[in-house]
Amino acid sequence: MSTRHDTTGTGKGSRQELEALPVDVLLAILSASHNTDDLCSIVRSSRVVYDVFRSAKRTVLINIMARDLGWSGLLTATAATLITPITIRHGAGDGKDAEGAIKLYESILHGDCGLSFARGLSEVEFAKLVGISRAVQFVVDQYGATRLPRLREIHPDAARELNFRERQRLAHALLRHQVLASIQSLGAMTAGTVIYEQLLEIFRPWEIQQITDAHSFLRAMASFVFPSCERIPRSLSRVYMTGREWWRDSDEQEAMSDLGVMRERFLEKFGHKTMADLEMGLAISQGEREARHNMMPTSSNFLAAGPLPQTSSSQVPEQYWSLRDEIYQREDALPGLLVVEDDKDGNQSAPFAWVDGHRGIDCQRWGEHLFRETLQPGQGNLTFLQINWTRLIVRQWRWLGFMFWDRERAELLKSKLPEYATGWLTRPPPSDDNLSLEDL
Incomplete structure (x- = not known):
């Protein structure tokens, strides 16, 4: 599912025109190759180009890998x-x-x-x-x-x-x-x-x-x-078997x-x-x-499982409520996360879905503890249905790849999946009467 296409254009220009280009321009063309087949094709097109590539092979390959x-x-x-x-x-x-x-x-x-x-x-x-x-x-x-x-x-x-x-x-x-x-x-x-x-x-x-x-x-x-x-x-772990893989x-x-x-x-x-x-x-x-x-x-x-709370149950028992609240307060006190729209590297800032799902809170958990186990006012604990509903929508969110998508793609998915509205990871699940696991 790659987005790569042949952009070298070597088939359209003559070998003589290519060889007449300055060395730095040739290196730029080589570094713009979108896969190894493109690179091999242009390198083999001319002895001059091949010699330029050999002289700066490592630089060209590093530039290609850095782009990818x-x-x-x-x-x-x-x-x-x-x-x-x-x-x-x-x-x-x-x-x-x-x-x-x-x-x-x-x-x-x-x-x-x-x-x-x-x-x-x-x-x-x-x-x-x-x-x-x-x-x-x-x-x-x-x-x-x-x-x-x-x-x-x-x-x-x-x-x-x-x-x-x-x-x-x-x-x-x-x-x-x-x-x-x-x-x-x-x-x-x-x-x-x-x-x-x-x-x-x-x-x-x-x-x-x-x-x-x-x-x-x-x-x-x-x-x-x-x-x-x-x-x-395990009993045959050191035995070489033939006839089957x-x-x-x-x-x-x-x-x-x-x-x-x-x-x-x-x-x-x-x-x-x-x-x-x-x-x-x-x-x-x-x-x-x-x-x-x-x-x-x-x-x-x-x-x-995220670092806290460390409990054997997905529910937060009464003795852990104060710990849970301390974690939430600690996160709320941290500087809020912002979406970086011009992160050209794609690796330096939190993805849109993480910031959007946590409403900008610098959440310190991941995995099964990705969401806050938030209680409704006056509610003693989350119900079995609420816990499983939240787990399922977190699992679906993960599987759909939200952690890797840019804002535009994530917003399109959200438009059809209203359960992922802004801040959904920090708000309590609906009541049992408004929940169904059949569609998840």
Whole structure:
């Protein structure tokens, strides 16, 4: 579902005219290539052009990746290149490797070195960086293929192709997920650990929500590439089986923490089919589809639940009311979030739907605690129906991709989905008499 088109125009101009252009203009043309096929085509058109490309190959490719991912996305892709997970057969790390990886991640994103990390990669590392960039665009296309048909059912104009900002926003979430998955394999990621606190301090809550939604989609991809019926029994985990394709849990873990592997395995198994083709082939209902895209394995539970309140129940018991109120007061006291309309990078500010849904409040929760558990005046607690209704509309909001869309697309969806009116995440649900779960 890419928005890319051939804009080089090399087929219209003569080779002589191309070769007569100044070197800096040729580099600009090469950097404007919209995919590797376009780039290869223009590079092969002339020996002069080929020589110019060879002399500045890394700069051209960095410019292309920065356009596709945004500059901050390119830095995250560089971190994903350098932070390599320890596979399951080597065992879990003791946490020191994870802490070192977190420091490396911070230095790449916020240090003075900036893009020197990308420019200073070895040839092997740089090739991996290019591969990661290619893989993330593949996954973005897969995401669009599954979402746009449903968006078209809601509002025809909401199903236009993803623009650059939306693609960058989604790509950056996928790249952050890869970094997070890699760091997680280097040390235990559970609430209360040093790694947990260090890593989650790096991300803002809305960024973690985007990572959570990216994780849900990658889990859905993995469910097709590594179906449970084909997984090898633990008792035979070291046995090589012939005549049938068996997958180990470690294979799925590797694909979840390496978008290049996920792309590779998907293409090996399904060729040019899309996730939408696979889901249509199985005639998956909307409810089942959303459930598949919201799977959360135990190892990633921290993504599904925000930091507070930490309770075993989705309801807030009486003894936690004061804690809940303290959280709300803390959020209300923070500077309000504003929608940044001209965020050309697409990665630097909270998306419209997050700001709009929270009515500008700088919400500090994500996942299942994304919404405020607000009580009506004089009401002792939310009812079972109210809790499940709120969960379902949050799940649908996530599945429809609101966290990645620009304002125009989100507003079109809202016009047909009145439950997502401005501030819906901070207001109490309707009474039981006005609720129905059948249409969600």
